[in-house]
Amino acid sequence: MAGGQSTCLDQLQAEYGSTWDGPSDPANPFNWSPVRKITTGVIFSMSQLVTIMSASMLAAAENKIAQDLQVSAATVQIIFSTYFLGLGLGSFLIAALAEMNGRKSVWVAACLWYILWSSVSPLGRSAALMVVGRFFAGTGGSVGITLVGPVMTDMYGASDRGKSLAVASVLTYLGPALGPLMGGVVTDLVGWQWLFWVTSIVCAIILCVGMVFIRESYAPVLLRRAAAKRGVTNTNTKHIRLLDHFRRPIALLFRRPIVQLLGLVAAVNFGIYALMLSTFARLWMTSYHESAMVSSLHYFAFAIGMTIAAQGGGYAMDTIYRVMQRRAGERHGDDGASPSRPEYRVPFIVPGMLLVPAGLFWYAWTAESSAPWPSVDIGAAVFTVGITVVNQGLMAYQLDEFAQYGASANAATRLLSYIFAFVLPIFAPQLYAVLGDAWGNSLLAFITILLGWPIPWILWVWGERLRALGRAR
Numbered sequence: 001m002a003g004g005q006s007t008c009l010d011q012l013q014a015e016y017g018s019t020w021d022g023p024s025d026p027a028n029p030f031n032w033s034p035v036r037k038i039t040t041g042v043i044f045s046m047s048q049l050v051t052i053m054s055a056s057m058l059a060a061a062e063n064k065i066a067q068d069l070q071v072s073a074a075t076v077q078i079i080f081s082t083y084f085l086g087l088g089l090g091s092f093l094i095a096a097l098a099e100m101n102g103r104k105s106v107w108v109a110a111c112l113w114y115i116l117w118s119s120v121s122p123l124g125r126s127a128a129l130m131v132v133g134r135f136f137a138g139t140g141g142s143v144g145i146t147l148v149g150p151v152m153t154d155m156y157g158a159s160d161r162g163k164s165l166a167v168a169s170v171l172t173y174l175g176p177a178l179g180p181l182m183g184g185v186v187t188d189l190v191g192w193q194w195l196f197w198v199t200s201i202v203c204a205i206i207l208c209v210g211m212v213f214i215r216e217s218y219a220p221v222l223l224r225r226a227a228a229k230r231g232v233t234n235t236n237t238k239h240i241r242l243l244d245h246f247r248r249p250i251a252l253l254f255r256r257p258i259v260q261l262l263g264l265v266a267a268v269n270f271g272i273y274a275l276m277l278s279t280f281a282r283l284w285m286t287s288y289h290e291s292a293m294v295s296s297l298h299y300f301a302f303a304i305g306m307t308i309a310a311q312g313g314g315y316a317m318d319t320i321y322r323v324m325q326r327r328a329g330e331r332h333g334d335d336g337a338s339p340s341r342p343e344y345r346v347p348f349i350v351p352g353m354l355l356v357p358a359g360l361f362w363y364a365w366t367a368e369s370s371a372p373w374p375s376v377d378i379g380a381a382v383f384t385v386g387i388t389v390v391n392q393g394l395m396a397y398q399l400d401e402f403a404q405y406g407a408s409a410n411a412a413t414r415l416l417s418y419i420f421a422f423v424l425p426i427f428a429p430q431l432y433a434v435l436g437d438a439w440g441n442s443l444l445a446f447i448t449i450l451l452g453w454p455i456p457w458i459l460w461v462w463g464e465r466l467r468a469l470g471r472a473r
Helices: 002-016 034-056 059-069 073-101 103-120 127-155 158-168 172-189 193-211 219-229 242-255 257-287 292-295 300-328 342-370 374-454 453-466
Strands: none
Touching: 034 073, 034 103, 034 127, 034 158, 034 193, 059 073, 059 172, 059 257, 059 292, 073 103, 073 127, 073 242, 073 257, 073 300, 073 374, 073 453, 103 127, 103 193, 127 158, 127 374, 158 300, 158 374, 172 193, 172 257, 172 292, 172 300, 242 257, 242 374, 257 292, 257 300, 257 342, 257 374, 257 453, 300 342, 300 374, 342 374, 342 453, 374 453
């Protein structure tokens, strides 16, 4: 064990011109105090909360925006969805910069970019400016989603992956509820324009807190800085060229079949989730004749389901992982050098795969029959428990495989998710107009069964071979 740690330290010295002062070096993010790790995770969780709130806040205000801008419902859906396109494309640049210059500086710059474009979006009541502003706000907002997993990987080992993701999501999953709730309240009280300004103010507060408490956590950047202080010049240009870093997520997307597989599953789940976010308020206002403010309260079903799954699921994931390691005779630890077999995440993913269509069917037929509102909300909560468990498991699987380049892998797998999230809500009005709530949502459930249920088996049986394909390139 000591020999393995010595070899790891020697490898860092050779690659970056510097290394840690032993396995217990307090400068190594793996050795930071629990308080510092949790503080960092919570601040990143707060920035991710703003991102998710911005994605969902227009849902309860769509009718008012359509009236004020004098545009159709389809145009408002485009305004709603363009944000997701920005999230997908922005994550590539965020990942490249974060793996070149470190996490903190990129996070600060992206937050400032988000604040600028979120503040500009409602000015002049222009649909064109709203589309452009939402897109660029999405590129900045992508920093929270792109970096939260990799930052936690900087600080926690594979055996604590679930716990770290639970810390990072402690506030995040309030977003689906707070976004529409804020949308309904703010729109009724002071006007929908303030939705953009309120999120900008919240992001500015989080930015100020983060600038004080967040420390750089990316080991390659920390080691290169330490080498520079000692006058050691790093001639390895692969660490300093932006173009190489920008190519990495693109290369992962097109050359690694495992990234394509994980991306497809994530895309189906996230696309359906975005569609439900954009249409949930419509159901309550049209079928149950509720106001925008009251209808927005039902989004707490999403928040409750996600929070239960994220917090309980994180510890369940770690328990399952350690049991699998013990059965295989492997050790586990927090030093980041322990063996990590991503396939140990698969048993955790299976229940989520079953709950996703179950929740969709439940939601579909209770909504169609105008069942009492708790029944409909329970269906939505079951669905969100399912997608949260699946997403947590897939994220852990991905981080186990790509650890150091987790930001690039995250950007690559999420691109398809955001494309689906951009496209599906645009066609939501036609989907429900033709099929209704019951068969429209049932169709989505059948799609998740067809594309989702084979995935755990594929990962369990073929995962190791799929991960090896394209790795040497």
